[in-house]
Amino acid sequence: xxxxxxxxxxxxxxxxxxxxxxxxxxxxxxxxxxxxxxxxxxxxxxxxxxxxxxxxxxxxxxxxxxxxxxxxxxxxxxxxxxxxxxxxxxxxxxxxxxxxxxxxxxxxxxxxxxxxxxxxxxxxxxxxxxxxxxxxxxxxxxxxxxxxxxxxxxxxxxxxxxxxxxxxxxxxxxxxxxxxxxxxxxxxxxxxxxxxxxxxxxxxxxxxxxxxxxxxxxxxxxxxxxxxxxxxxxxxxxxxxxxxxxxxxxxxxxxxxxxxxxxxxxxxxxxxxxxxxxxxxxxxxxxxxxxxxxxxxxxxxxxxxxxxxxxxxxxxxxxxxxxxxxxxxxxxxxxxxxxxxxxxxxxxxx
Amino acid sequence: xxxxxxxxxxxxxxxxxxxxxxxxxxxxxxxxxxxxxxxxxxxxxxxxxxxxxxxxxxxxxxxxxxxxxxxxxxxxxxxxxxxxxxxxxxxxxxxxxxxxxxxxxxxxxxxxxxxxxxxxxxxxxxxxxxxxxxxxxxxxxxxxxxxxxxxxxxxxxxxxxxxxxxxxxxxxxxxxxxxxxxxxxxxxxxxxxxxxxxxxxxxxxxxxxxxxxxxxxxxxxxxxxxxxxxxxxxxxxxxxxxxxxxxxxxxxxxxxxxxxxxxxxxxxxxxxxxxxxxxxxxxxxxxxxxxxxxxxxxxxxxxxxxxxxxxxxxxxxxxxxxxxxxxxxxxxxxxxxxxxxxxxxxxxxxxxxxxxxxxxxxxxxxxxxxxxxxxxxxxxxxxxxxxxxxxxxxxxxxxxxxxxxxxxxxxxxxxxxxxxxxxxxxxxxxxxxxxxxxxxxxxxxxxxxxxxxxxxxxxxxxxxxxxxxxxxxxxxxxxxxxxxxxxxxxxxxxxxxxxxxxxxxxxxxxxxxxxxxxxxxxxxxxxxxxxxxxxxxxxxxxxxxxxxxxxxxxxxxxxxxxxxxxxxxxxxxxxxxxxxxxxxxxxxxxxxxxxxxxxxxxxxxxxx
Numbered sequence: 001x002x003x004x005x006x007x008x009x010x011x012x013x014x015x016x017x018x019x020x021x022x023x024x025x026x027x028x029x030x031x032x033x034x035x036x037x038x039x040x041x042x043x044x045x046x047x048x049x050x051x052x053x054x055x056x057x058x059x060x061x062x063x064x065x066x067x068x069x070x071x072x073x074x075x076x077x078x079x080x081x082x083x084x085x086x087x088x089x090x091x092x093x094x095x096x097x098x099x100x101x102x103x104x105x106x107x108x109x110x111x112x113x114x115x116x117x118x119x120x121x122x123x124x125x126x127x128x129x130x131x132x133x134x135x136x137x138x139x140x141x142x143x144x145x146x147x148x149x150x151x152x153x154x155x156x157x158x159x160x161x162x163x164x165x166x167x168x169x170x171x172x173x174x175x176x177x178x179x180x181x182x183x184x185x186x187x188x189x190x191x192x193x194x195x196x197x198x199x200x201x202x203x204x205x206x207x208x209x210x211x212x213x214x215x216x217x218x219x220x221x222x223x224x225x226x227x228x229x230x231x232x233x234x235x236x237x238x239x240x241x242x243x244x245x246x247x248x249x250x251x252x253x254x255x256x257x258x259x260x261x262x263x264x265x266x267x268x269x270x271x272x273x274x275x276x277x278x279x280x281x282x283x284x285x286x287x288x289x290x291x292x293x294x295x296x297x298x299x300x301x302x303x304x305x306x307x308x309x310x311x312x313x314x315x316x317x318x319x320x321x322x323x324x325x326x327x328x329x330x331x332x333x334x335x336x337x338x339x340x341x342x343x344x345x346x347x348x349x350x
Numbered sequence: 351x352x353x354x355x356x357x358x359x360x361x362x363x364x365x366x367x368x369x370x371x372x373x374x375x376x377x378x379x380x381x382x383x384x385x386x387x388x389x390x391x392x393x394x395x396x397x398x399x400x401x402x403x404x405x406x407x408x409x410x411x412x413x414x415x416x417x418x419x420x421x422x423x424x425x426x427x428x429x430x431x432x433x434x435x436x437x438x439x440x441x442x443x444x445x446x447x448x449x450x451x452x453x454x455x456x457x458x459x460x461x462x463x464x465x466x467x468x469x470x471x472x473x474x475x476x477x478x479x480x481x482x483x484x485x486x487x488x489x490x491x492x493x494x495x496x497x498x499x500x501x502x503x504x505x506x507x508x509x510x511x512x513x514x515x516x517x518x519x520x521x522x523x524x525x526x527x528x529x530x531x532x533x534x535x536x537x538x539x540x541x542x543x544x545x546x547x548x549x550x551x552x553x554x555x556x557x558x559x560x561x562x563x564x565x566x567x568x569x570x571x572x573x574x575x576x577x578x579x580x581x582x583x584x585x586x587x588x589x590x591x592x593x594x595x596x597x598x599x600x601x602x603x604x605x606x607x608x609x610x611x612x613x614x615x616x617x618x619x620x621x622x623x624x625x626x627x628x629x630x631x632x633x634x635x636x637x638x639x640x641x642x643x644x645x646x647x648x649x650x651x652x653x654x655x656x657x658x659x660x661x662x663x664x665x666x667x668x669x670x671x672x673x674x675x676x677x678x679x680x681x682x683x684x685x686x687x688x689x690x691x692x693x694x695x696x697x698x699x700x701x702x703x704x705x706x707x708x709x710x711x712x713x714x715x716x717x718x719x720x721x722x723x724x725x726x727x728x729x730x731x732x733x734x735x736x737x738x739x740x741x742x743x744x745x746x747x748x749x750x751x752x753x754x755x756x757x758x759x760x761x762x763x764x765x766x767x768x769x770x771x772x773x774x775x776x777x778x779x780x781x782x783x784x785x786x787x788x789x790x791x792x793x794x795x796x797x798x799x800x801x802x803x804x805x806x807x808x809x810x811x812x813x814x815x816x817x818x819x820x821x822x823x824x825x826x827x828x829x830x831x832x833x834x835x836x837x838x839x840x841x842x843x844x845x846x847x848x849x850x851x852x853x854x855x856x857x858x859x860x861x862x863x864x865x866x867x868x869x870x871x872x873x874x875x876x877x878x879x880x881x882x883x884x885x886x887x888x889x890x891x892x893x894x895x896x897x898x899x900x901x902x903x904x905x906x907x908x909x910x911x912x913x914x915x916x917x918x919x920x921x922x923x924x925x926x927x928x929x930x931x932x933x934x935x936x937x938x939x940x941x942x943x944x945x946x947x948x949x950x951x952x953x954x955x956x957x958x
Binding site for chain 2: 003004005006007008009010011012013014015016017019020071075077115116117118227228230278279281283284327331332333334335336337341344345
């Protein structure tokens with residue numbers, strides 16, 4: 001009889017990539033739910049559209065590359081990229097803006113670099129940054145006014161038709177500047193108390209946004225609990241951001257307060273879902289902490305002194321550049337060694 | 351209570367141990383044939399010291415290592431040597447190797463045994479020699495000769511002797527059952543080893559998933575200094591490096607041995623073997639093997655003679671051949687698949703798993719690595735498996751080595767958890783193999799270069815010496831000349847100068863007269879004398895030419911051979927051929943000249 005020949009180990013107990021990605025999708029649901037409750041149908045429609053387009057792009061490129069389509073589509077990674085874009089784009093962003101973001105994410109940032117596992121940059125953030133730079137109007141004026149889904153928010157069909165239109169801007173009455181945007185641009189000649197009068201802040205920190213961030217925080221903690229991500233990147237990320245805010249922005253009449261940095265904008269989504277993309281992140285625990293902290297610091301720098309109100313995409317991409325460097329200098333100390341072998345191997349002469 | 355430390359990473363695979371602990375250890379009995387590989391240990395293979403047809407007794411030495419590291423092989427029962435041939439042996443490659451095949455005669459007749467009643471009365475070296483002669487090599491893993499392991503380098507004192515009963519691999523219960531049933535022998539063997547090493551601490555480590563074994567060992571060690579440590583169950587706690595970390599908190603330095611930090615690990619089975627050898631005079635001729643897996647009906651442990659074919663044991667455990675999909679020798683984490691059931695049990699074989707397809711399913715196809723880092727979380731050596739994989743796959747071996755590839759113990763924890771189903775360990779083995787080949791080639795190239803440079807140096811030196819000698823000779827000759835001249839001058843100054851001058855003039859005149867006479871006589875005589883002289887010369891020249899030609903031919907032949915083999919004396923041979931070629935040309939010219947002369951002479955004679 002012929003026996004199966006396999007290399008050890010013979011036993012396996014893995015959580016396949018597809019299931020890992022499925023958990024990421026599940027963990028994002030609380031945040032998506034909060035978005036829908038506080039900002040209407042926009043995000044949900046965006047998510048569906050982006051996921052569908054991402055899967056279609058992935059399939060098309062896999063076909064061009066002569067790769068097994070089903071095998072790779074089933075890993076759910078394209079769906080996650082679409083999901084992340086859908087969660088982070090403005091609620092009323094026209095379909096073609098989100099479409100361009102998805103296509104550049106999947107086709108350029110992921111597949112042209114060699115597909116899953118080979119992309120040096122976070123695909124979703126490449127797509128996001130591209131449309132943010134290319135279509136600043138569409139990307140800044142389409143944020144929904146915080147209004148409960150069942151109380152004042154535009155209905156599903158209205159939202160859908162707005163997104164489906166070719167126009168760059170949505171109906172004025174439905175949109176509003178984001179809290180970070182508002183604070184950044186108004187604080188220069190007003191006090192904090194005056195700025196916070198704007199309805200975008202609501203009674204708390206940032207109306208609606210705080211719940212969205214809480215939702216993503218909850219989902220992120222679930223991922224940590226399930227050991228799908230380790231705590232290092234989110235902790236580094238939030239600590240870097242908080243440290244910068246405490247060091248430079250303690251005066252609320254000059255800079256947005258720490259609470260707003262943490263709970264408005266894309267902070268929690270970025271810390272737990274975007275920066276933790278393993279493919280484009282640093283490898284070792286120490287490296288992850290540095291990588292996360294770098295993103296946090298950059299976010300603060302750009303939000304405070306840059307020209308963009310939020311900066312998750314730029315910060316993540318900038319730190320993606322630094323990953324090979326970080327990896328070379330942060331390997332763990334291996335058992336039986338006095339210290340870690342940092343740097344790159346020096347070429348032997350001869 | 352023994353203080354315990356934790357090691358990094360680790361996994362908790364399904365244990366699957368209960369299946370093979372339901373029944374006590376069974377004696378497997380004597381199969382029809384015993385196949386005894388000559389190499390069952392690390393080191394040099396043993397050489398057969400019996401011939402085909404010889405009758406041997408149980409416990410008789412049938413192969414030994416005379417040169418280098420290794421231990422002998424003994425006949426596990428009495429019988430006749432049937433063959434000494436290359437047969438399949440347990441090896442990951444499924445290769446064949448030299449084996450002695452013994453046909454048992456069923457009498458199981460012992461050779462004379464020499465148990466030692468009081469080993470303490472012997473020298474330690476004598477006991478070590480007994481252990482070597484008993485064919486004992488480590489029975490847990492690699493099979494390192496026990497006598498050598500028990501003699502650490504002089505400057506290394508073993509403070510802690512660890513008896514490894516962790517048995518962290520799933521399925522395997524050989525050590526577990528041995529501890530349950532042969533606890534006293536284990537302690538006796540451990541005491542012998544402790545007497546040899548004189549450690550300060552003696553610990554038996556058992557994973558806490560084996561309460562029966564812990565209890566049995568506790569009873570057997572009662573009243574002794576031996577510590578018993580029930581360590582938390584976590585794979586690979588039984589890895590030597592991990593176990594040392596658990597029990598001492600220390601790490602074995604990379605590239606070093608446990609003795610470097612004053613620790614030594616021995617296996618449960620090895621302790622039993624030592625005990626039986628010393629107190630019963632019984633060499634290592636059997637071991638406990640776990641036969642398990644869903645394709646056998648009565649899984650359990652067998653006391654099997656070394657050399658027993660795996661098929662024989664599988665049959666005893668009730669193999670259902672149609673169910674077997676994969677046959678693993680060793681555990682499911684580090685064992686390797688067998689190609690045939692004909693391979694024998696050797697000194698290091700601890701388990702055979704006859705697994706069904708559902709039990710150890712074929713892993714799904716490999717997906718791209720997403721660097722999720724699960725592998726790094728479970729790596730007990732604190733490596734970065736995902737980076738090692740990346741560099742191994744890209745053949746960037748230098749970088750893989752930089753990230754401590756060679757510290758990988760191939761425990762398989764990384765592959766076990768990989769969401770992308772990447773056979774990581776296989777990539778590391780490949781990379782290690784490639785690096786070893788590269789190193790060997792580098793060594794070879796270095797040696798060749800050294801040889802070449804040494805040769806160049808030697809040739810230069812010889813040339814210089816030649817030159818030197820030539821100069822010395824010239825100098826000596828010049829000195830001799832100068833001396834002669836000086837002597838002559840001395841004589842001249844001493845003797846009568848005028849007398850000498852007249853004497854010289856007389857001599858010159860005499861010479862001139864002689865010459866004149868000679869030419870006058872020679873003229874008519876010469877033509878007559880010359881042919882007589884030339885004839886034998888021609889023959890000699892022809893002979894010379896033939897000799898030179900044949901020599902040239904052999905030289906050319908040699909040159910061609912040398913060229914074909916790319917030997918390094920081609921240059922030398924080329925010069926030799928050229929030289930011989932010249933010689934032949936010269937001989938031919940000489941012969942032609944001689945012939946011409948001969949041809950012209952009769953003419954000149956007739957004209958005279």
